[in-house]
Amino acid sequence: MARVKRGNVARKRRNKILRLAKGFRGGNGTLFRTANQRVMKALCNAYRDRRRRKRDFRRLWIARINAAARLNGLTYSKFMGGLKRADIRINRKMLAQLAVSDPKTFTSITVNSKG
Secondary structure, three states: OOOOOOHHHHHHHHHHHHHHOOOOOHHHHOOHHHHHHHHHHHHHHHHHHHHHHHHHHHHHHHHHHHHHHHHOOOOHHHHHHHHHHOOOOOOHHHHHHHHHHOHHHHHHHHHHHHO
């Protein structure tokens, strides 16, 4: 049986990892074994944080809405309950944007949700 030479396959595999590790500090970006470990860890973190980012933004929006609602004499939960009762359908991202950039409009929404 003929001997199998893996030169190209192994080199391509290593170079793929080293390309992913480009920019890492020290040997983590140049040495294959450490680069491989760092790349695996980085890919795990990236996967986890793509999901975490959605949670983090929702928390930020809720905090902003709560702060703006309290300026208008409401708590977050009372404000959101009032919006549901008044059948005002604006998502949290847009409400937070209004709270930051256009407080007058946000105040008018709070007035509508109270009554």
